[in-house]
Amino acid sequence: MEKSIKRYVLFFTLPTLLAFAALFVVPFALGIYLSFTEFTTVNDATWVGLSNYGKAFANPDFQNALWFTSKFTVVSIITVNVLAFLLALLLTRGRKGTNLFRTAFFMPNLIGGIVLGYIWQLILNGILYRYEVTLTFDAKYGFWGLVILMSWQMIGYMMVIYIAGIQSIPKDLFEVAKIEGADRWATVRHVTIPMIMPAITICLFLTMINSLKLFDQNLALTAGAPSKETAMLALDIYNTFYGTPGFEGVGQAKAVVFFVLVALISMIQLSITRRREVEQ
Amino acid sequence: MQRETVRDNTIFVLFLVLMAVFLSPILIVLMNSFKGKFFISDAPFKLPDSTTYVGLENYISGLEKTGFLNAFGMSLLITVLSVLVIVWFTSMTAWYITRVKTGFTKSLYFAFVFSMIVPFQMVMFTMTKVANVLHLDNPLGIVIIYLGFGAGLSVFLYSGFVKSIPVEIEEAVMMDGGNPRQMFFRVVFPILKPIAITVAILNVMWIWNDYLLPYLVIGTEYKTIPIAIQYLRGGYGSIDMGAMMAMLTLAIVPVVIFYLFCQRYIIEGVVAGAVKG
Numbered sequence: 001m002e003k004s005i006k007r008y009v010l011f012f013t014l015p016t017l018l019a020f021a022a023l024f025v026v027p028f029a030l031g032i033y034l035s036f037t038e039f040t041t042v043n044d045a046t047w048v049g050l051s052n053y054g055k056a057f058a059n060p061d062f063q064n065a066l067w068f069t070s071k072f073t074v075v076s077i078i079t080v081n082v083l084a085f086l087l088a089l090l091l092t093r094g095r096k097g098t099n100l101f102r103t104a105f106f107m108p109n110l111i112g113g114i115v116l117g118y119i120w121q122l123i124l125n126g127i128l129y130r131y132e133v134t135l136t137f138d139a140k141y142g143f144w145g146l147v148i149l150m151s152w153q154m155i156g157y158m159m160v161i162y163i164a165g166i167q168s169i170p171k172d173l174f175e176v177a178k179i180e181g182a183d184r185w186a187t188v189r190h191v192t193i194p195m196i197m198p199a200i201t202i203c204l205f206l207t208m209i210n211s212l213k214l215f216d217q218n219l220a221l222t223a224g225a226p227s228k229e230t231a232m233l234a235l236d237i238y239n240t241f242y243g244t245p246g247f248e249g250v251g252q253a254k255a256v257v258f259f260v261l262v263a264l265i266s267m268i269q270l271s272i273t274r275r276r277e278v279e280q
Numbered sequence: 281m282q283r284e285t286v287r288d289n290t291i292f293v294l295f296l297v298l299m300a301v302f303l304s305p306i307l308i309v310l311m312n313s314f315k316g317k318f319f320i321s322d323a324p325f326k327l328p329d330s331t332t333y334v335g336l337e338n339y340i341s342g343l344e345k346t347g348f349l350n351a352f353g354m355s356l357l358i359t360v361l362s363v364l365v366i367v368w369f370t371s372m373t374a375w376y377i378t379r380v381k382t383g384f385t386k387s388l389y390f391a392f393v394f395s396m397i398v399p400f401q402m403v404m405f406t407m408t409k410v411a412n413v414l415h416l417d418n419p420l421g422i423v424i425i426y427l428g429f430g431a432g433l434s435v436f437l438y439s440g441f442v443k444s445i446p447v448e449i450e451e452a453v454m455m456d457g458g459n460p461r462q463m464f465f466r467v468v469f470p471i472l473k474p475i476a477i478t479v480a481i482l483n484v485m486w487i488w489n490d491y492l493l494p495y496l497v498i499g500t501e502y503k504t505i506p507i508a509i510q511y512l513r514g515g516y517g518s519i520d521m522g523a524m525m526a527m528l529t530l531a532i533v534p535v536v537i538f539y540l541f542c543q544r545y546i547i548e549g550v551v552a553g554a555v556k557g
Contacts, residue, residue: 004454023403023410
């Protein structure tokens with residue numbers, strides 16, 4: 001059968017392949033090349049070796065964005081997953097209204113990042129106003145604002161995945177735990193958590209990737225203010241490209257560093273948690 | 281039995297309260313969309329009263345300022361076309377590279393998976409340039425950009441599903457003298473329906489809400505909803521908070537309606553997508 005399908009290779013793959021090659025492969029390769037050059041348009045690139053990378057790492061905005069993004073990612077992974085898991089545990093215990101609550105908690109996830117940013121800007125500024133400050137008064141407000149926004153957006157998504165995981169655990173495992181006298185906490189620790197390791201893997205992964213790449217929410221909520229202190233990596237790269245003439249090469253070098261960082265962390269995270277899954 | 285009912289009811293009430301708190305941000309935006317623009321920033325949590333209530337004034341000025349209706353049409357056009365194109369073409373590609381095992385298809389699969397972890401900023405500048413050169417910097421061209429940049433995830437999801445379909449059905453059809461082209465659309469594609477729905481949902485959620493790609497590629501000549509809203513903030517001066525609240529409400533309403541209709545598919549799709557991802 002393979003042989004007769006093979007003749008249709010162009011019919012099946014050509015449209016996707018052309019689009020993928022032109023709009024991903026070429027831009028990706030060109031992006032790596034340009035990170036070693038100085039340019040304002042693609043045509044006037046001159047080779048400068050590693051100097052863009054040197055400038056990128058020496059740039060205080062980039063250092064701040066790296067640090068801010070790392071802190072944000074760690075904190076939001078914890079808040080999102082702990083709360084999502086607790087909600088999932090409770091929702092799989094009661095039987096009334098499970099669907100209603102699942103639907104409601106998931107809803108923020110469908111609202112776009114720009115809209116989410118302005119919703120929370122209104123609310124957080126409304127609260128902070130009583131203390132006579134605003135979201136952009138100090139970087140710490142922007143930081144916690146982003147954490148709250150991210151938690152609101154992602155908790156429902158992760159909760160839905162945790163619920164699916166918990167519901168797929170065979171019921172007799174819980175009965176055995178009960179007969180052996182395990183209390184609620186022991187059951188969660190020794191039955192639920194080990195049994196849903198695949199869900200934990202994927203939830204940690206998704207939260208991490210989404211936190212590292214956050215852009216729209218960041219732009220709408222604080223746009224980096226005060227003075228770029230709350231700009232995350234994606235926003236800092238955007239600002240370097242489109243707000244700092246003559247720094248396009250540095251922007252591209254930052255983007256390559258960003259890519260390598262995201263790729264490395266995803267590989268490491270996936271291999272660690274996948275290994276744990278196998279042991280269970 | 282009795283104790284379980286009591287426990288069920290307690291959890292139910294607890295969750296009702298939690299849900300109200302959780303959804304309150306949306307209600308606060310809705311409430312403020314009916315208040316005068318000078319009354320929103322200082323007291324966003326107060327209900328509109330006789331001095332602050334302005335009726336539909338914010339909606340009228342917001343629609344004028346943003347061209348929201350055009351933006352809505354633009355978002356709808358781009359999303360529907362892109363998702364159709366993605367669902368159609370990536371299913372064909374994924375089926376082919378899963379069924380035909382050569383060095384070429386294996387490296388192709390690897391390239392698609394690889395593209396999933398590449399952040400947009402990595403190709404932000406160069407993709408915009410390529411789109412320019414190829415004259416894809418318009419509302420129809422952007423459909424092809426979404427196919428190119430979104431192919432990775434969709435091919436990956438389809439491939440995982442194709443692997444789980446026994447190849448015997450396809451072989452039987454081929455024995456009866458069908459050609460692969462007809463066979464794909466008559467036999468394989470209908471089997472792919474559940475994963476096609478997942479692919480469609482994940483892409484709708486992404487493309488409908490996407491801000492940066494359409495902004496960089498087609499600029500503000502044709503605005504989508506996220507661009508129209510970001511545009512309200514403007515370059516300088518203060519934001520018209522009234523118009524902003526009204527436009528946020530209008531941006532949320534279609535999403536909520538869409539969600540309530542397709543809720544089951546969306547949640548199932550997200551779970552299926554997550555497990556595969």
